[in-house]
Amino acid sequence: MASTGRVSQDPALLRRLLRAKDRMDAASHEEWPVKRLADVSGVSEAHFARSFKDAFGVPPHRYLLTRRIERAKAMLRDTDMPIIDIALDTGWNSLGTFGRVFKDVTGDSPTELRAREQAGVHSLEQVPHCFVSAAYRPDLKTAVSEKRRQETADTDDPDKEE
Amino acid sequence: MSKGIGVIGLYVHDQDEALDFYVNKLGFNVHADHRNGNYRWLTIKHPNQTSFELGLFLPQEPVLDAATAQTMREMVAKGAMPPLVLIVEDCRAAYDKLRAKGVEFTQEPIARFGGVDANFRDPSGNAWKMIEG
Numbered sequence: 615m616a617s618t619g620r621v622s623q624d625p626a627l628l629r630r631l632l633r634a635k636d637r638m639d640a641a642s643h644e645e646w647p648v649k650r651l652a653d654v655s656g657v658s659e660a661h662f663a664r665s666f667k668d669a670f671g672v673p674p675h676r677y678l679l680t681r682r683i684e685r686a687k688a689m690l691r692d693t694d695m696p697i698i699d700i701a702l703d704t705g706w707n708s709l710g711t712f713g714r715v716f717k718d719v720t721g722d723s724p725t726e727l728r729a730r731e732q733a734g735v736h737s738l739e740q741v742p743h744c745f746v747s748a749a750y751r752p753d754l755k756t757a758v759s760e761k762r763r764q765e766t767a768d769t770d771d772p773d774k775e776e
Numbered sequence: 777m778s779k780g781i782g783v784i785g786l787y788v789h790d791q792d793e794a795l796d797f798y799v800n801k802l803g804f805n806v807h808a809d810h811r812n813g814n815y816r817w818l819t820i821k822h823p824n825q826t827s828f829e830l831g832l833f834l835p836q837e838p839v840l841d842a843a844t845a846q847t848m849r850e851m852v853a854k855g856a857m858p859p860l861v862l863i864v865e866d867c868r869a870a871y872d873k874l875r876a877k878g879v880e881f882t883q884e885p886i887a888r889f890g891g892v893d894a895n896f897r898d899p900s901g902n903a904w905k906m907i908e909g
Contacts, residue, residue: 622846625789628853629901635855636882636897669854 621668630655631669634662635677642681643705648674678705683719684751686712690724691731697724719752783819785831786860787852789900791818794832797899801877802862804830815839853901860904867892867908 634654638646651674652662667673672680686704689695695703701712701724717723722730788794795818798804804820807829811817814836819829835848851857864870867885871894875881882903883895892908 623850625849625853628850629789632853632855632897632901633880640882 623665623669627655627657627665628669630657631662631666634666634674635670638674638678638681642678642685643703645705646674646678679715679719680751682706683716684747686716686724687720687727687731687752688747690728697728700724781828783829783831785833786898786902787835787848787857787900788832788898788902789849789852791816791832791834793899794818795820797879798830798832801874801879855897855901855903857902860902862904862906863909864906865908867894867906870894870906 706712885894
């Protein structure tokens with residue numbers, strides 16, 4: 615597929631792929647191997663990763679990563695939870711992996727981000743939660759993500775990328 | 777001086793499916809259902825908000841050209857349409873009731889910022905936020 619070309623997809627398939635995306639949104643801390651996602655969408659594993667990327671512009675594991683980082687950023691900003699607890703709560707198995715991936719994606723370590731965010735002034739109470747979370751989601755179309763993407767195969771288990 | 781908004785339309789994947797969902801699950805009433813060939817003007821009203829019609833429309837020719845209609849069908853199925861908000865008296869009670877009817881919730885009721893809200897989708901993929909208010 616050409617990177618600039620729009621792929622036409624069956625709306626019924628897209629609706630089922632959306633269901634997998636919704637499930638990751640609702641439980642991004644859980645493990646989402648391709649098999650589980652493919653089952654939610656009712657397609658084969660081989661078909662799933664490709665058609666998800668065609669539909670939403672990012673491979674499923676990278677989408678999941680954005681949701682996990684976004685949640686971690688919110689918890690660093692809004693709570694005083696220990697960073698190890700945030701790491702485990704958002705779907706990582708170790709503090710080290712979390713810290714490395716977090717810095718790769720955001721450019722800050724969790725500690726640095728927390729210090730900066732908590733020093734700032736926020737008035738997010740008036741904004742619906744879903745908009746706040748979307749606004750804080752990392753944009754993984756950046757060079758950092760491309761580097762990471764090239765380092766790891768896209769079609770594998772999304773939980774393995776970390 | 778205008779009097780306000782009378783109709784807003786949603787794009788849906790299938791009008792019969794949408795009608796069943798909005799009437800039999802969410803409790804709207806049918807207001808207008810007129811056919812002209814393949815084209816069907818279908819609107820519903822909330823029982824407590826009779827000055828407002830919600831249209832359930834297909835993205836289709838001849839209103840849209842074929843390519844645009846296809847794009848719109850894809851966008852709806854990907855959940856890309858603007859958000860919709862339903863106000864309920866008791867979010868948790870409404871959640872229990874609608875879930876029992878098979879409504880596809882994408883977020884169970886959560887209390888935050890002094891209110892309770894939940895998210896669901898219609899069968900086409902349109903996203904609703906259900907807010908207690």
